[in-house]
Each structure stands twice: as structure tokens, then as C-alpha cells.
Amino acid sequence: MTGYLFHTPEDRREMLAAIGAASIGEILDAQIPADVRFQRQLDLPKGLDEIGLERLMRDLAAENVSAASHLCFLGGGAYDHFIPAVVDEIASRGEYYTSYTPYQAEASQGNLQVMFEYETLITQLTGLGVSNASLYDGGSAMVEAVLMALAADSSRRRVVTTRTVHPHYRQTLDTYLCNLDAEAIVVEPAADGSAGPIIDQIDSQTACVVIQHPNFFGRLEDVRAICDAAHRVGALAIQVFDPISLGLLKRPGDLGADIAIAEGQCLGSPLQMGGPYLGILACREELVRRLPGRLAGQTTDRRGNRCWVLTLQTREQHIRRAKATSNICSNQSLLALRATIYLSLLGPQGLRETAEHCVRKTRYLRDRIDQHDRLSCVHAGPVFKEFVVRDSRGDVEGLLGQALGQGVLAGVPLAPWYPEMEDCFLVAVTEKRSREDIDRWLESVGGDAADAAPTQGRSVAAV
């Protein structure tokens, strides 16, 4: 027998004797009717010892291309940002990853304090008064934010959003709204990126407006104008943000957002094929009683020591059952821990530098593409760390395949979500990419980086 069992044959005999049963079969037969018992053995592959398992899994891992084997310029909501060694080292401590929800505060002060620190960091990051202890991921966090808005005023059943919000998030919203008496209006964005078309759709039936800034295409939205328009009719404004961008950009709370949500994978969590990730949700203090999910708060113990507990639990399913603010039970503690360590390491300056690297490296690649004979940047305006590239020959698949052959994950095709963009793909440049990496991107797609490169030295041309 491989695995992690304890009992020796002698243990089993003694335990059965203490129970007063002749066999485990007798214990099961006493409880489970014979007609529902499973009569054969499960048809699963045979068990493996540790060496066998390691061999199998390493072979499977070797079949995958990764951001470790290739240069990764993929984005679309998941990014190859740098993860400092301290994050992995701490998060791999068994005291963190083998513990559970802090039901007994005295036995969980480590986790509870981390939750409190995480919540505080997210309020500092977003400029909003309250953060929960995390949700599943960006997509479901956006839905939870919308559900908060719908619950805030049951007479308002419309959600206004735009096609520049992550397509997965919008699809998730559609799935949830399908069974509730509410609808999402998805606005076609203006070609120049202005807020007009969104603002035009906001009316007295609007529960909330949901925008993403920087948006799915990396562009900057006029968040303040949209928030103002929402507030004029009594609707809530929800902003999907990129945590890294806040090293430079104004914070959601400062722009007028009532609720801010984000995918927190960029804060120290690995790509791992799309999950588990970290759903960040922060809101204005007035909305705290509608907040979904766990919340850690400060209090004192019987000796007067400062300490931390789960609090405002009357919002939650284990107390309120069908009347809870959400069905959510767990949070993503381990990933929230990673984000807490990550932000502690970066601090204000480190976050700013990371954001600056993203912006400048993205700018460098865009400048090169502007001189490219086959490729072009679709949007002229400013972007943060991501942008849309058009292939004038319309062969996105061939181009990305060619880059892959040269060790570069060059971009994400947009056709699956935006049929009109079948000749386009999304490119993201994080702080991890060096100038040489970016030049290799250009080489891999058949650009003439050497010809296109300007003379050395820093250009200071204004935008």
C-alpha cells in the first residue's frame, strides 16, 4: 500500500476490538443498505509510489510550454510578473497552507493577522474604506460586486457595462444574472475611447455601471466621468482595476468608484493555468453590511491583548443561510497571504517602479511596432502594460505559431471574443521582460528589430 495511512494490522485489530466489531465491513454493513453498495472496484489507474508519481508528473510537466521555458508576453487578465523568493518561501510553510479557516481565533492568530493586514493593504491600494479577506478570482469578484449593487436597491435591475471589460468576467456575469431578475447592457465602446456611449446608457433603472481601467485592451478609461454619471442617477460605480497599475494611476476610490474589484494573481501568485487566483473586492464603508465573504477585524482578548477575529459574520451563510450576502464560505487565504507578502516587499516605491517598468517597456515595444511593416498598434492612445496589435496580413495564428517556434509566447488572439478583431492579438509586457527579451519578440514575429532600432540613448520626446 502506497499513500499516507497509519494503521498497522495490530492497530486495526485493537481498534476493531475496542469498537466491538469483527471487521470494517461489519461497521459499513450496519449503516449502508446492501442494494446501494458499490459491487466492484473503482476503475482507476493503479496506485504509484513516490518515485513513480514523480516520474509521471515530471513527464506531463515536460509536455507543457511555460513562462519558464519561453518568453511570455501573454496577458488578458493573467500576467507573468516577477514573484520574489520570499513569497514562495513563506507561503510554503505548513503552518499557513495546512491550516484552515480561523474558526478558533486563539489557534489562528497568524492567519487572522495576515487577513487584517491584507484588508488594510487593499484599502491603501484602492483608496476605499473596506476590503474583504478575498474572493475566488477576478471574474466572480466582479459578479459579487454587481450582486451587492442589485441588493442595495431592489427596484433597479439593470447593469451597464462595456465590451472593454474582460470577456470572461462578462460571461460569468451573464451566467449568474440568467437566474435572477436582472439584465446586463453591454455597451459598444467609442472608437476614441471616450465615455459617452457608456454614460448614455446610465439611467434611473441602472443599479450599477461596471468598467475596467486599464481596460481589457490596456487602454485608459474616463473613470471619473463614468462614476459621476452613475452617482447622478443614484447608481453604484464598479471599477475593475489592475493592482500593479496603481503604482502610477489614480486609485479607484479617488476616482469615485464605490466598489473596486481586481484579479490579484499579479500580486505574487503563479500563473498555474488559470487558478487558483485571488479575487480582490474593496468598497466604500457604507456598503460593509452587504460585503460578501470573510472579514477579519481587531478586538481585545480577556487579558486586554490586541487580537484578531472573524467579524460581521451575520452577513455570512453559516449564520444567515438563505439570507446571506453570498453563498461564499472559503476565501483564497493562501493567495491573499502571497499578495500581503508581495505588497510588503514592494512597498510604495517598489510598486511604482514595477508600474514604471511595465509602462516604459510596453512603450518601447509599441514604438518598435509603429515602425513595423506588417504589424501595427490598433489604439493610438496611452496604455498601461497591454495593447492590441494588428497583423496586416491577417494571419495571427501563423504569426504566433512562428513566434512560438522561436521560444516566444507572443500574444493572445482576440478572435474568440471579438470576431471583428480576427486579425488582432493582445500583447502584455511586464517588468520581467528585459530589453533583449522585447527585441526577441520582434525577431520572433519576423520584424527587423535591428533595422528599426533607433540610435542608442534615451529619447525624452513627450507623448
Next chain:
Amino acid sequence: MRNQQATKLIFELSRPGRRAAVLDPPDLPVPEASDCLPAEHLADGPPPLPELAEGDVVRHFVNLSTQNMSVDTHFYPLGSCTMKYNPKRNERLASLPGFAAVHPLQDEATTQGWLRVLYELQQMLGEISGLPGVSLQPAAGAHGELTALMVAAAHFRQRGEARDIVLTADSAHGTNPASAAMVGYETRTVVSGPDGLVDVDDLRAKLDDRVAVFMLTNPNTLGLFDSRIREITSMVHDRGGLIYLDGANMNAILGIVRPGDFGADLMHYNPHKTFSGPHGGGGPGAGPICVREDLARFLPRPIVRRDGDRYFWDEEGEDSIGRVRSFFGNQGILLRAFAYLRTYGGDGLRQVSEDAVLGANYLLSRVRHILDVPHGERCMHEFVATAARLKKERGLSAMDLAKRILDFGFHAPTVYFPLVVEEAVMIEPTETESKETLDAFAEALFRVTEEAVDLVKDAPHTTRISRPDDVAASRRPVIRWTP
């Protein structure tokens, strides 16, 4: 000797100008970042995050970790949560760059190893449950409940049946009614009989053509397998309803009973419980669901499929409810579940459940002499004792026991759940604990019940803090640090 500074907050350790991560400026022929972006979008400065040195950060979080109890350090018999050993080999394997550094939007030709893991996991979960339609997308058990109820809603919508009620057991997890509410269902509660099982007469009384789904947990939260399960599922099926199985207690029945065989139509797994997770301090988990063949067309997309030697994401499906999250699922947890299942194989899994049942019954045989156990001479993987008599006779509550047991170096059992047992003490030892540990726990529990009342009421005594004031925390919420 405990580090006395360990409880300071990172914000209190902060000093202006102190740094950990530093990025050298890039050598690029482009403007400064602040000149690449319009001024109206720029903040006056970066957010007011704490400023720390790398050594500060490490010492702080390492010291904090020592204030947690965990499976790696303590027996953790938290009922309903299946706190079993988390294999280290799975952690190392999940961190291989070939898994951990794969971007979710890569071309599927570049992720064949990953897709094979997920495909084979779908197959294995289908076999274990007896329900062949599998979606790996839900992020947690509660999310799986929600997703499955959406599948049920789509099923009834397609049949043109306006069913608007979900039945839940009074012993159910709170997530059951909460999930039902999020799909727009009204909830009715089916009571338990004196035997702790579903009261079939009450079910019959509440069952009508408005009932879409009966959500049940079997073995239930009392650790009892419902001997009338066939009758119950047939009753619901006869009225056109569906049976949802909350799979939180799958650790009791792997290879022994299959939900699909006793009449469940939909279910979720908690891989962080049953398949060794880990629990991550409260997450991430995962909540894959399995459904009957004819309900599979409603499952979220994408689903991993195989075409010869090639694995691919199947995004098609006009009956699909759509997606329930971004990207595909909590793959990192699912990968560990895959490694766990590959370690045990079919007969090994059955042994897991048999040992879980053996351990629980052994502990039950000892605890029964210490506390009343209202339901059952026998149990499956867990049992629920009650401190009601202790409270009446000595004034000691289930919470008092839970707090005092911490002093003996054991995590507390789940208390006050399920709601159907007064002063409930819910104990789940799992298969990865030795007889010696179970003996020591029973011994400690016995001693607690005999100790001086004041000593127990003031417990715990050995933890850094004791009996935090929850009421004050709720009445005057302090949920972020302020200078």
C-alpha cells in the same frame, strides 16, 4: 521563547525610506513612465503602503505562522472539514514550472500535459461518483453547489417546468440554502427525524411539483449514512425533482458507495478535503461537479476533451449555462487531487475511506464514555457529540471544551454545527492519524470534562491570546489599520 515583536502589524514596523524589492531603471530609449501617460490619470504618488526591509518581512511572517495550528503541527479534528495530511510530494510537483508557470490562454498545443491531467481527473471523478458529466470549473464547494443548481435550473427551463423551490436538510451546511438563493430559488427546510436522518414524512409533505432540487448530504453532517436513501431519492425523482449531493463527506465512501448509484443526479467534490487539498488557511479549494449523463450538456464550458492523442478545450455547447469564473478552474488544487488519486488508485482509495471510518468509530467508542453521542452506535467518517449534559451539570459549554482542548495541543473540533444537535461537538479524525493520537485526544477530552470549571472557562491558557471579544469586534468594527 516567543518573539515579543511578532504581533506588531507590518504598518507599525514601517519606516519611511526602508526598502525590500528594488528595480533598477530599465535602459530604454523611451520617455519616463510619467511622460508616457496623461497627467490626469496619474496619482500624486504611489499608494501609502508600508515600507519594510526584506528581513523585516521574513521575520514578521515566519513569526506569525507560529501562531497558527495546522495539520502539519497539530491533530486538527475539525468536523466536516476533513483535515487530513497534505502530501509534500504534491506540493513539490505542483510547483514544477511546467505546471505552475503555464499561462491559461496559451494555445492548447502547448499545454497537452496539463490538459491530460485535467482530462484524466474528469474521468476519475466521474468513476468515483458514478456520475459521468464533469466540470472542473467551480472554485470551491459552495461554488460547485451554485453551479450545479444553475445546471438544474437550465434543465427545468429547457423542459418548460417552472419549479422555484429547493429543499435543504436542517442539518445541511449553510452554503446549501445560500447557494439556492443565489440562483433565485426559495428554500424549504426538511427536518431530521429523531434518528438524525431525513424525516421521510416531512419530505413527503414538502415535496410537490414546485420542488426543483433536494440538496442532501450523505453521509450527513452527523456522520450518518441515510439507510433510506433509495426511498428518498425515488420520492424526489417520482415528482420530477433532482437530487443534489453535497460531497463534503465523500471521504467516508470512496469505492464503497457511489452517489450516482444511490440516486444523486448532481454533486460537488471538495478536493481540498477528500483529496488532500490542502486547505490553505481557508482556501483556495476547488469544487468540481459531476452530473448525470443527460445533464452534462448544461455544464459550464470549457470542458477538456480528447481526440485520439490530442487533448483540447471544448468551448461549444448551446445548452451550457456559460462560465462561472474567469479562466478554467482552480487547476493548482486539481493537480494535487490528480496526484493524490494517482498515488492511491482504486483499491487504495477504498482503504482511505475504510480507515477514515475505522478511526472515527474507534474515537467514537472512546468519546461515548465522556460525552453523549445522540445519534448512532456507529458512524461513518465523523460523529457529533453533545456537551448539553455537561453544560447542565457543570456549566461547561461546547465552546469551553473547544477552547480548553487547545491547551492540550489539539485543534478544537467543530462546535455548534450541525444546528440540529444542542451544544454540538463535531469530530472528524480522518485516516491520517494514528491510534496513539486518537487515544491522546480522547484522554485530553476526558480530563477537560473533569477539570475545575473556572480553569476551563478561562481557557485557553497556553495560547498568546484567550477569548477574544467577538461582540466588541462586531459592534465597533475595526477592519483596517489606521495610523
